[in-house]
Amino acid sequence: MDAPQKSGKQTLDEAFDQLEAQLPQRAARAVHWTRGSRARWVRLPLGILAICFAVFWFMPIVGLEWLPIGLLLIALDVPFMQRPVGLFILWLLEKWKRLRARYAG
Numbered sequence: 001m002d003a004p005q006k007s008g009k010q011t012l013d014e015a016f017d018q019l020e021a022q023l024p025q026r027a028a029r030a031v032h033w034t035r036g037s038r039a040r041w042v043r044l045p046l047g048i049l050a051i052c053f054a055v056f057w058f059m060p061i062v063g064l065e066w067l068p069i070g071l072l073l074i075a076l077d078v079p080f081m082q083r084p085v086g087l088f089i090l091w092l093l094e095k096w097k098r099l100r101a102r103y104a105g
């Protein structure tokens with residue numbers, strides 16, 4: 001019998017936990033703060049702004065890396081996005097770990 005599937009919230013929480021573990025301490029604190037209920041009013045505008053930045057990926061300074069950041073911020077408040085975004089971020093983190101391991105050893 002298959003293991004029970006994680007809910008969208010659980011998947012997103014796991015993605016955030018792994019992301020915080022990979023980030024420097026200062027950035028991890030910022031990510032942790034955005035997950036809190038006090039940051040709710042800031043998440044959606046920041047998420048939309050980050051996705052807008054991703055549209056201009058071809059310009060200097062802004063890049064495509066803003067897309068997952070924006071999706072993460074929006075997914076915290078939009079339940080139907082939690083599972084797909086969580087799985088996407090977990091996939092990106094796995095690719096990042098493999099890339100780091102490849103260049104470290």
